[in-house]
Amino acid sequence: MRTDTLVVYYSHSGNTEKIARIIHAKVGGMLQALQPVTPYPQVYRAVVDQAKQEIQAGYLPPLLTKIPDIVGYNTLFVGSPNWWSTIAPPVAAFLSAYDMAGKTIVPFFTHGGGGLAGMQKEVIRLCPNASVLSSYTAHAGGGRDVETEIAEWLVGLGLVND
Numbered sequence: 001m002r003t004d005t006l007v008v009y010y011s012h013s014g015n016t017e018k019i020a021r022i023i024h025a026k027v028g029g030m031l032q033a034l035q036p037v038t039p040y041p042q043v044y045r046a047v048v049d050q051a052k053q054e055i056q057a058g059y060l061p062p063l064l065t066k067i068p069d070i071v072g073y074n075t076l077f078v079g080s081p082n083w084w085s086t087i088a089p090p091v092a093a094f095l096s097a098y099d100m101a102g103k104t105i106v107p108f109f110t111h112g113g114g115g116l117a118g119m120q121k122e123v124i125r126l127c128p129n130a131s132v133l134s135s136y137t138a139h140a141g142g143g144r145d146v147e148t149e150i151a152e153w154l155v156g157l158g159l160v161n162d
């Protein structure tokens with residue numbers, strides 16, 4: 001268990017939060033949800049439309065969540081749902097708000113059928129001076145084997161012992 005580890009995520013409907021909690025149970029450290037100042041609408045059509053506009057405009061929503069002790073975290077697990085084939089704007093806002101130089105970023109994603117799409121590339125683009133490791137990607141909240149898959153992914157990255 002590591003104290004220099006942060007598991008940080010945005011989740012609109014709970015899938016990415018579920019994966020974040022599984023990862024956190026295995027790696028320890030701090031678990032932190034990202035909360036935008038203005039929450040996204042719950043109505044699916046409304047959030048889909050708003051997200052499309054924000055992503056097209058490159059809009060980074062202000063976040064209520066602040067991580068004042070970011071300097072103390074060397075490894076950041078960063079979770080996002082797939083929104084229009086990229087990361088959700090609150091996650092882009094988080095990655096843009098802090099200096100990630102020298103940190104290890106471990107992305108994890110959930111999607112509704114579109115898979116990884118441009119998400120990993122976007123994390124790399126926003127954190128050019130970080131070491132961005134291979135991500136874990138789940139369909140919705142993951143299948144029956146989600147716990148095992150995550151355990152194997154972490155072992156493969158050398159982040160936990162088997």
Ligand SMILES: Cc1cc2nc3c(=O)[nH]c(=O)nc-3n(C[C@H](O)[C@H](O)[C@H](O)COP(=O)(O)O)c2cc1C
Binds near residue numbers: 013049081085139140
């Ligand atoms: C605004 C919005 C856009 C989405 N765009 C995509 C997409 O382009 N491709 C895809 O596979 N899933 C898409 N989805 C589905 C989500 O990625 C999927 O349901 C995800 O697991 C939700 O995670 P959450 O429960 O943590 O919010 C979209 C969902 C929303 C709300």
